[in-house]
Amino acid sequence: MKLASIQAAEKKLLLQTYERNPYLFVGGQGVYLHDEEGHDFLDLLSGIGVSALGYGHPAIEAAIQDQSKRLLHTSNLFYHEGTANLALRLTEISGLDRVFFCNSGTEAWEAALKLARSHARLLREKGRKIGTTFLAMEHSFHGRTMGSVATTHKEKYREPFAPVMPGVEFVRFNDIADLRAKFSQDICGICIEPLQGEGGIHPVSQEFFAAARELCDSTGALLLADEIQSGLGRTGKWFAYQHYGILPDITTLAKPIAGGIPMGAMLCTDEAALGFTPGQHGTTFGGGPLACAVAIAVLDTMQRENMLKHIHDIGEFFKSKLQTLATHHDCIVDVRGMGLMLGIELNSAELAKQVAAKMMERRIIINRTSETVLRFLPPYILERKHVEIAINALDEILKDLAATYAGTASAGEKSHG
């Protein structure tokens, strides 16, 4: 079988960085992926929030085909047609002024960290008192490069690579007293995911986000909002920070931006942008013609089809169904999230693992994050019928597992009796 031979070859040839699920996908259409045997899988994860328009979307295919016949790469030594065009759209939807393009989430976050450090340096040169330390949040995730892991909370991701970038302190998420206690003129930036993804689908509180904004304003430190997972419509608004009416100085984008073609972007205010002068930051591939053309096609499609409203509506429907499910299953202890970035927390990590595996057996793709949380990041084109399929499957699986656990428990009682 093809899968088995690929598994064997990867085991021998690749660095062992991933624990892949034993499935081999060869194609996809809409919200379904197809495996080598022709089975359809309902994808409620979209490649971790990337394939936002699903698979085989005609607008994306057309953009790739058209651009492939013209130009794939120019380098940043020259102009091409896509960069300013895409930047204009991103600034219009974000409320920020300027864009730096790169190729991945972690690279966008690195740009944000470097910009905040450099911006603070400029302020110091003008005589302001401001230091070089970042405040980052507990349970945060910002990526795998040295700066990004330094601001990522989980020790497992940081410790093996010590020393990572120095100058980071962690604050208890949504604990305003802790934030105020750790904030000072040493701080050059506060790092927040408005809706934490890997950390288990936890939204920032209005009060905490507002306090962070106010503290930054008091010293000239920058507020950095990582929207790599939550941005570009995922939560029903273009940016999760727009649910709060709070504008960060810097935001980062990646996952869904070019519908599956790798791309990242850092957006910032004119003021923050002063932190970089020519030559201080750059990338060979960033903002290339292909990625820009596809990103423009993604944004065009979303705007033309009024997709934010759809994401909001279908997200509310999905969430209400999950809440109803929670009333029938005691093992669901919380339902969280906004738009199509949803999570349900179960009362056991082992149970969450089994549910994700049983969903996969039924050819429905979800994943588990933060041990006990089942995460849903479906394509934006999800419909009610897909939600119903998923909810029915979850209901049956949870009933089955509850019966199994009850069976084990009563068997246990018997053996004691």
Ligand SMILES: *Cc1c(COP(=O)(O)O)cnc(C)c1O
């Ligand atoms: C995925 C993610 C990243 C890292 O993006 P990569 O493209 O994997 O480098 C950073 N921050 C958040 C919030 C993410 O979800």
